[in-house]
Amino acid sequence: MQDLLEYAASSQDEVCGLIIDGKKLFRCRNAHADPHNQFLIADNDWLAAEEAGEITAVFHSHPMNLPTLSSADRRGQIASGLPWILACNGVLREFRAVPHLLGRRFEHGVTDCYTLFRDAYHLCGIDLPDFDRANGWWLRGENLYLNNLPQVGFHQVCPSESLPGDVIIRQPFPGADPCHAMVLLDDNLVLHHDCAGHLSRREQMRPAFVKQMHSIWRHEQCSSLNLQGIYADISAKSN
Template structure:
């Protein structure tokens, strides 16, 4: 990480490189025509890095204090399928290769509402653990959401105080545990993924959802939650 930060400080524009065997940085030349705000690794550098070992991650820097991946970054990251390291403001941030947030197909325990919630927070700079969940937990009184929210830095807030980034837990039908998570976005939108055959999506926080709302939660690091990570990914999905 120290070598990445040293490299990032060596240029007023974006620098880039490849991590080989999870161990060392292969420095590349930024061949983008606008290197102050973008980067591109040449085919020659990529092939040269591959000849020295397995490429396990990609590294680049943001000279501006933007500590999340841009839309262009996310578009490229999904194509590479690699972990990306980002140097910004003297810190190296690591982003695992998650699928775009919109348009996901539902598979419980693999690609469900918690996966979306966890991945979205990851892209915004807050890392949450995964947890084991078997189908039907919401009918067995396991209360997985409520237990895990409290255990991972969230506190319940009054719904009248909601702001973008807060997590809304819904109780979709009577008699079940609160079992569905949505992230509140700007302009009264929510990001979520339910099991009713819909793809993950952004839509209005409509009256039916408001009536099903069980509780609203805010993370202890909410001040560092950069929602640009979500908005950038949404823009990247449209490319």
């Protein structure tokens, strides 16, 4: 970790490298035409790293104050399929290679509303556990959200006090547990993924959503939740 931070601090441009076998930094030249804002690992550096061992992660720095992956970073990460480690402001953060937030097909326990909520928070700087959940939990009183959110740092807030980044829990089925999570974004938009055959999407808050609203939750580290992580991923997907 110290090697990565020292390497990042050695330049006012973005530095880059590859992690070999999960433990060794292979330093690469930033071949991008705008190295202060982006990075590019040349093919010969990548091939040389592959000869040294298994590439297990991509490393780069943000000399500017952007502690999340940019849209260009997300496009590169999706293409690589690897975890990316980012150094910014003397802090390291590893990002899982999660799929783009928009356009996912619903599969319970794999790509469902909690997966989207968890991955969105991960891209924004807050890591949440992957709760065990069997299909139909909302009909058995297992209360995935109501039982688990307080255990991982969330507390309820009044709807009138809601802020972008808060999580809205809906009760779309009468008689069932509140079972659908949506992340509130700016301009009264929500990011969510339901099981009605829709792809994961961003859309305006509907009157039906308000009617089905059960509660709104905020993480104790909400000041660390950088929504640029979500917006950069949406931009990357759109482009």
